[in-house]
Amino acid sequence: MASNLKVDQLRAKLAQCGLSTAGTDATLVQRLEEAVEEENKKSVGSKKRGRDVGSNIGNDIYDARLNQTNIEDNSNDFYVIQLLESDGGGECMVYDRWGRVGVKGQDTIFGPYNLQDTAINEFEQKWQFTSYPKCYTWLExxxxxxxxxxxxxxxxxxxxxxxxxxxxxxxxxxxxxxxxxxxxxxxxxxxxxxxxxxxxxxxxxxxxxxxxxxxxxxxxxxxxxxxxxxxxxxxxxxxxxxxxxxxxxxxxxxxxxxxxxxxxxxxxxxxxxxxxxxxxxxxxxxxxxxxxxxxxxxxxx
Known part of the structure; x- marks a missing residue:
């Protein structure tokens, strides 16, 4: 656990992660624990959902990130949609996630589909984006x-x-x-x-x-x-x-x-x-x- 490490050890590990080494002992411990927790979430998510195959389908990337912030409505929300392939291969899924920026939010998996074209069609049906004021903006x-x-x-x-x-x-x-x-x-x-x-x-x-x-x-x-x-x-x-x-x-x-x-x-x-x-x-x-x-x-x- 990070709390068992000495200050110099904490700073060394934070530096390896590309994180700031400034702050009190408690701040350093919290920063390192958050980094470890975030890395674990990514690892678990990868095993559950599979890998992103957008860049492997011709020149098209089936991965879209949208964001929408409206001060008056107190909203700061995101939407993500991706085409994924199972770790074992042979099956594709469409994964989307939405919620407030910085929070995991909710997610849905569509599929699995045995044919890649079927998954692509599902993705394209959901991804028909037009930008409107006070609505989501696609982030390149x-x-x-x-x-x-x-x-x-x-x-x-x-x-x-x-x-x-x-x-x-x-x-x-x-x-x-x-x-x-x-x-x-x-x-x-x-x-x-x-x-x-x-x-x-x-x-x-x-x-x-x-x-x-x-x-x-x-x-x-x-x-x-x-x-x-x-x-x-x-x-x-x-x-x-x-x-x-x-x-x-x-x-x-x-x-x-x-x-x-x-x-x-x-x-x-x-x-x-x-x-x-x-x-x-x-x-x-x-x-x-x-x-x-x-x-x-x-x-x-």
Missing amino acids: RDYSANQTEESVVHEKPDSTINIQPQNTKLEPRVAKFLSLICNISMMKQVMMEIGYNANKLPLGTLSKSTILKGYDVLKRIADVIHLPDRRKLEQLSGEFYTVIPHDFGFQKMGDLVIDTPQKLKLKLEMVIIFHVHITHLALLLFRTSTFEFQLFSYQLQ
């Missing part, structure tokens, strides 16, 4: 970033890469810059220090276009934040929390309106962090596929 996600992030998270902090540095035609300053921006350990440490935790993203890693939508909403908030128009700020705050999901639990949404320059600044910083994180993961996609990145991969740990 970055699946390549998720795969890259998973490979980074599962690398051992003390592991080494066997590739040795070789001569490069790059100018020394450029070479040094490349090794810096591809340093996984440094990037994870910086993200952890500013409070970013990929495991806590409510609906997965968002795409660049979705993040930019959030930034656009913040710009619109900046244009009206000094005006005495509370309703407009509530509307725009709801739009922002819709495209950039937040786990507020059951807090009253009316207390979370972005209505001061300080709150706006924090959200702008968060969006910038997300954008930097996605860009960094995109760079990592090429670290083993190009010669120059291989030259510096020994510095990545």
Whole structure:
């Protein structure tokens, strides 16, 4: 149990999980126990439902995440629908889940279906999405970033890469810059220090276009934040929390309106962090596929 660990052991395990190591002893214990519980939930869910096969069916991804936040109605809800394949293969299911962001919510499994086409048809019948005001918004996600992030998270902090540095035609300053921006350990440490935790993203890693939508909403908030128009700020705050999901639990949404320059600044910083994180993961996609990145991969740990 986490409560039996010493402070330095707690911090070491939290660092391995990419979590913040700041706080009191009780906070550290709670943070680690929550991380372990979340990992166990994922493991059990995987065994019960099977694996996501969306990316394995041609170029189509049968996985949709929707979100809807309305300050006035105190709603902050999500909806997920996926096409899954049983662990043993041969059977497909359609799985959907809905509820308040940050809470497990309710779920339903349709199937199993012996034919993949039957499952696809079931998915498409349920997934006929049109966006309307004050209704769910489809969130475009970055699946390549998720795969890259998973490979980074599962690398051992003390592991080494066997590739040795070789001569490069790059100018020394450029070479040094490349090794810096591809340093996984440094990037994870910086993200952890500013409070970013990929495991806590409510609906997965968002795409660049979705993040930019959030930034656009913040710009619109900046244009009206000094005006005495509370309703407009509530509307725009709801739009922002819709495209950039937040786990507020059951807090009253009316207390979370972005209505001061300080709150706006924090959200702008968060969006910038997300954008930097996605860009960094995109760079990592090429670290083993190009010669120059291989030259510096020994510095990545």
